[in-house]
Amino acid sequence: MGGSGGASRTAVMVCQGRAAAHGRLAPGRFDDPTALALLLPAERGIVEQVRAGDAPAGWGPRLTFEMVRACAEVMAPRTVAIDEAVRQALSSTVPAATAQVVILGAGLDGRAWRMVELAATPVFEVDHPASQRDKRDRAGELVAGAPPCFVPVDFSRDDLAAALAAAGHRRSLPTIWIWEGVVPYLTRGEAARTLRIIGDRSAPGSRLIVHYHTPAPSAPLGRWAARLLSALSRQPNPMAREPNRSVWTPGAMRRAVGARGFAVARDDSLLTLARRLDTPIQHRRSLRNGRILVADRAPTPG
Template sequence: MREGEPSRTAFGAAALRAAHQESDEPRIFTDPLARQILGGEEPPDPSWDQPRLRLFIAVRHRFAEDSLAAAVARGTRQVVVLGAGLDTFAYRNPFPDTRVFEVDFPATGAWKRERLAETGIAVPDNVAYVGVDFERDSLAERLAEAGFDATRPAFFLWMGVVPYLSDEAVRATLGVIAAVPDGEVVFDYIRPVDRSPERARPDRATLMSHVAGVGEPLRAGVESEALHAMLAELGFTEVEDIGRREIRARYLGLPPGDAEGDAHVLRART
């Protein structure tokens, strides 16, 4: 993150969502606003557009929004988009009786609101913006100030953020979610680099170099077992964790293969 600028990794992820709409068939995730919100800009470094990364980003959003739809069917009416970046869910939300809280670093949130106005994307009345630095601010306090009711169920979308945060910030954020009755979250994470299949390591090295170059370095990664143990300790009783095998079989129509991979998407519910 650079002072006064939007997150460049958030911009890159948005560009890959847009590219997925145009480049991949069958389409895993549909986002009719993905291209519009970019305002004609493209990532400055073409190495950002890797097919594996593009598909993974599509999968994580599909998995998250499918999980959200199930939560809404159960009665959840609060949706929190953590590290919203250029995510467009709030502006194509199919659930008009929900309240959506977009949470992000203040510079990114302010820039996004300008971009929405510039590109003609309407902001629904049920959207609230919450400025938070995950490493320094109290998420619970900031949400409460914006009207979030911590005594009612809520679903948290947390895409493309955990791999950049400290262990302490991840634990603190999950603790806030765990304190919500019927709190549920979907987030992605990466395992240590030695868990990457050999053929995928050059792509990961390129990505790590790219994001470090824009001032947003990836953390070292976390083992699934350690993460699951932390979730149980915090009070999450239901965990669904999908990696390369499940993604290939469920979303790509391919055999699971024999390599687990390092990128995962996880759903946890209290």
């Protein structure tokens, strides 16, 4: 995602969270060596502090430290759940020889490079043009795996279907859709429009993986507090240009994907997923309100 014509700052924070969690949270289940490589040198220092548990002094540095540490707690269960849903689809639901992956709002996602299961699978990364330019500049250090096909799209204005078709995405083949870290920043109308396109371009055997947020009465207070702390510490608020625009109850999201021909296989909160992985649960509200839904379009019989 991107806002006001610039590259996404939340994508950087999410990448910092993955880098901070790498090898520390859910060892043996979570692993992302691409995260640190996608960060600029100036963005890596706080990651090393979080990994070392060395909280800095001062309001500003401490605020950034806590945001990255909280992000790491969220990213470990979120990434594991999505990765495992992709692997499961490739091994049982989507024929590996015909599979294609579309990552909507890819940000600084490193799956095309780090997941060996995707080595022979076309990966289409869809994101704001400014964010993609930034990522291309950062990705020079990544050598493993095949680079994705970049598809520049502004979800609020551009024709996603036309952009995917022009990039070579084939409606006739099963697709694994990864819709992570995007839905909260879209309006209900934008999310519904994207779902219509996903449904129209999903052949039998396709899988849809959605990360979304549920309503939380305390969310406005949390955003206000983040703005206040950023102002007091004179640190930039990474959410300022990318505000949350929509929340969904589990029932509403199930109905929305069901209307596009997908049957929900599972829908778990990040809190539940974190408990299964035995990862830290210090930021309970963020984990409780984030969810991962996995839904499938039945393959053609025979």
